[in-house]
Amino acid sequence: MSQNEDFKEGDIAQVNPDKDAVFGSCFMLITEVRSWGVIGYVSIPSPHGAGQAFLRKKYEDIERVGRASWIPAQLGE
DSSP states (O other): OOOGGGOOTTEEEEEOTTTOTTTTTOEEEEEEEOSSEEEEEEEEOOTTOOEEEEEEEEGGGEEEEEEOSOOOHHHHO
């Protein structure tokens, strides 16, 4: 189980598949850290351009797996 101090903006977390039927096992880029959990997004590739699905997750529903090497400018500022 993850804790608040484990997360920073720009971290990558994996969504627990037992807690989310749609985004379970997906990798999520953390954009905000809150007292209750995190806000971030899952990238969705498309032939018409990539998109994002924004998620809010409690700490117990995700695991930190690393840091992002590249963060889109509009989200990283």
